[in-house]
Structures are given as structure tokens and as C-alpha cells.
Amino acid sequence: xxxxxxxxxxxxxxxxxxxxxxxxxxxxxxxxxxxGAPTAAALAHGGTAYDSPEEALANSxxxxxxxxxxxxxxxxxxxxxxxxxxxxxxxxxxxxxxACAQSLVAAAEAGxxxxxxxxxxxxxxxxxxxxxxxxxxxxxxxxxxxxxFPPLPADNFRYDPARGGGAFADLGPYAAATxxxxxxxxxxxxDTRILESRHVEIAFSVFASWNDGRCFAGTYGFNSEYQxxxxxxxxxxxLRLDRFCTPxxxxxxxxxxxxxxxxxxxxxxxxxxxxxxxxxxxxxAETGETTPFHAAMLADAAFRDRLREAAS
Numbered sequence: 001x002x003x004x005x006x007x008x009x010x011x012x013x014x015x016x017x018x019x020x021x022x023x024x025x026x027x028x029x030x031x032x033x034x035x036g037a038p039t040a041a042a043l044a045h046g047g048t049a050y051d052s053p054e055e056a057l058a059n060s061x062x063x064x065x066x067x068x069x070x071x072x073x074x075x076x077x078x079x080x081x082x083x084x085x086x087x088x089x090x091x092x093x094x095x096x097x098x099a100c101a102q103s104l105v106a107a108a109e110a111g112x113x114x115x116x117x118x119x120x121x122x123x124x125x126x127x128x129x130x131x132x133x134x135x136x137x138x139x140x141x142x143x144x145x146x147x148x149f150p151p152l153p154a155d156n157f158r159y160d161p162a163r164g165g166g167a168f169a170d171l172g173p174y175a176a177a178t179x180x181x182x183x184x185x186x187x188x189x190x191d192t193r194i195l196e197s198r199h200v201e202i203a204f205s206v207f208a209s210w211n212d213g214r215c216f217a218g219t220y221g222f223n224s225e226y227q228x229x230x231x232x233x234x235x236x237x238x239l240r241l242d243r244f245c246t247p248x249x250x251x252x253x254x255x256x257x258x259x260x261x262x263x264x265x266x267x268x269x270x271x272x273x274x275x276x277x278x279x280x281x282x283x284x285a286e287t288g289e290t291t292p293f294h295a296a297m298l299a300d301a302a303f304r305d306r307l308r309e310a311a312s
Contacts, residue, residue: 001026001282004062005042006053006077008033009091012068016118019249019274020066021045025282032056053077057084064114064285066278067091070157071164075100078115082107087114087285089278092173093304094118094297096164101301105294114285116293117300119177123280124247125271127181129255130239133266137237137259140182145218145230147174147245148203152222159199166200168307171220174245175206176303177296179216182232186299187216192310196223206307236260247273 003026005017020026021044028046032053043049050056057065057080065081067074067090075095078088082104094117095101108115121127134140157163158170179187187208195203203221231240238258247253249272257264284290 001064001286002028002030002060002062003282004056004060004065004086005029005031005068006033006056006065006081007068007091009068009070011091012066015249015274016066016068016278017042019272020278022272023275023279023282025279026064028062030056030060030062032060057081057086063087064089064282066118071096071169072162074164075104078104079107082111082113082115085111085113087116087281089114089116089118089281091118093164093169093301095301096169098298098301098305101297105298108290108294112288114281114290114293115297116281116284116290117173117297118277119173119296119300120273120277121174121245121247122177122181122273123276124253124273125276126241126247126253126255126268129266129268130181130241133237133239133255133257134182138235139214140232140234140237141214142234143178143182143216143230143232145175145178145216145244146220146227147171148219148221148224148227150222150225151202158222159202161200167202167204167221168304168311170222171204172304172307173300175218175220175307176300178218178230178244179208179303180296180299182230183210183214183216185210186302190303190306190310192307194311195219195221201311204307204311206310247271249274 029042030047031042032050064087104115158165188211191207193205194201203223208216230244240256255266
């Protein structure tokens with residue numbers, strides 16, 4: 001399968017396109033952007049450079065389109081690609097709300113295609129080790145998380161509501177996916193507080209709870225020194241993971257556990273979660289095994305809707 005990259009975001013150039021090459025899942029990678037030259041990694045992998053996304057969609061024979069544009073354009077480009085019979089992977093947030101996510105999934109399923117949101121951190125090898133650890137324990141009953149980083153340049157699109165900015169859009173996907181990983185079901189109640197705003201919310205807290213007593217508390221924002229961790233506990237296990245949302249591809253990472261009052265630390269192999277995600281997405285697009293991706297997109301969009309509703 002060939003891929004087409006639309007957009008020239010920093011994450012595409014730095015991580016996603018090199019990972020697409022490293023995944024070995026694509027026969028070639030075309031690239032198109034109005035804002036500058038496509039990445040060298042894409043063109044070096046047997047790809048073609050296009051001056052615009054419109055030209056690329058009209059002429060590229062790619063079966064999967066990776067959309068890495070600003071947030072407010074994600075849905076429009078995804079709709080165009082799906083209408084032309086291409087599967088899509090969309091940078092988070094794939095859609096601004098549940099209604100748009102449902103529309104994208106419906107269009108994909110009608111055409112036997114994939115529509116996936118690129119929330120890639122759950123494809124890291126350490127997450128598989130975490131899942132194995134949780135399989136051996138009772139369910140997680142409480143979890144806490146924080147993902148925050150220093151303020152961005154003033155002209156960054158994340159501060160612009162017209163360009164799909166805000167912490168709910170940018171960091172809400174991490175809160176949603178963390179709850180999905182640790183608790184396996186949507187919470188019964190979500191409480192949200194906007195902690196700081198500047199045209200858009202730039203930091204928020206969330207408290208999610210389930211009727212059986214389980215709960216999740218998190219803080220997210222781009223207004224503080226860097227933090228990136230999750231901790232969780234249940235009757236027979238406690239755990240902590242640092243560099244949780246953005247695991248580096250070349251580092252062995254620790255999974256720190258506590259069982260029966262004894263500390264155990266497992267060192268997990270390095271791995272590129274972007275490469276693993278794109279390999280899984282390409283396989284789904286080729287085989288039609290798209291249900292996990294579609295279910296995740298819908299669940300996380302609904303979670304983000306509830307964040308906004310609770311904050312308002």
C-alpha cells in the first residue's frame with residue numbers, strides 16, 4: 001500500500017513520516033503541502049511531491065492518506081479522501097465533536113475504508129506490558145495523570161479558536177485514551193474545570209467517576225513545567241509510568257509496579273509507537289479489520305464532548 005501525507009506539521013516531519021518509513025508498511029510515500037516542501041523522508045521513500053493537497057488527491061495512487069494539518073481542516077480533508085476511496089489516518093483531534101466523528105466513521109464503513117485517529121502512545125511496547133500486568137490483577141480502581149508543558153509561541157494555532165485550538169482538543173485525546181486503557185468503559189460522570197484560559201482553554205482538570213466507585217483525576221495544559229506521567233492502583237496492584245503520553249522511540253522505559261507490598265520494576269524494550277501504530281493502521285486498511293480504530297475514535301470524541309459540556 002502507498003501512503004499520502006497531507007500537511008507539513010512538526011510532528012509529521014519529526015516523528016510520523018520517518019516512522020511510516022520505518023514501519024515497512026508502505027510501498028511509497030507521497031507528500032503535499034501548501035506551506036513548504038514535503039519532508040525529505042517521504043520523498044526519499046519512493047514518493048512524489050505535490051504542490052497542493054488537491055493536486056495530490058487527484059493524482060496520487062495512495063490507498064491511505066495521513067492528514068497532519070491544523071485542527072480546523074481535519075474533517076474537510078478526511079471527507080475528501082474518503083469520498084475518493086482512500087482510507088485516512090488523522091492527527092488528533094480527528095474531529096471537533098462526536099457528530100463529526102460519527103460522520104467520518106459512517107463514510108469509512110460505507111466504503112469499506114479505515115478512519116483512524118492518530119493517538120499513538122497506546123501502541124508503545126510498555127503499554128503491552130501494562131496490559132499484561134493488569135490481566136494478572138484485579139481491576140484498576142483509581143488513577144491519576146498529568147500531561148503539561150511550557151507555554152507555546154504566541155502565534156501557535158493551539159491558542160486560536162478559529163484554527164481548532166484549545167487544550168480540550170490538543171490534550172483531551174490523552175485523557176480519553178488513558179481512561180479507555182485503564183477502565184475499559186466510558187465513565188458515568190465527568191467533572192471538568194478550566195484552570196486557565198487565553199481565548200481558548202489552555203489548562204484543565206478532569207475528574208471522571210464510575211458508579212461502582214472507580215475514578216480518574218487528571219490535569220492537562222500548556223502552562224507549566226513539563227510533566228508526563230500516570231499512576232494507578234487497585235486492590236492487588238499499584239503502578240506508575242513516566243513519559244506516558246510521549247514515549248521516546250529509542251529509550252528503554254520502566255514500568256514500576258507494587259504487588260503485595262513489594263516493589264517490582266520492569267524495564268520495557270524501546271519501541272517507536274508511531275511506527276507500530278502506522279503498521280497496525282495499514283494492516284487494518286488492507287484487511288478491513290477497522291472496528292477497533294472506529295470504536296476508539298467514537299469513544300474518545302464522546303469523552304471530549306463531555307469534557308466541554310462539564311466545563312460549560
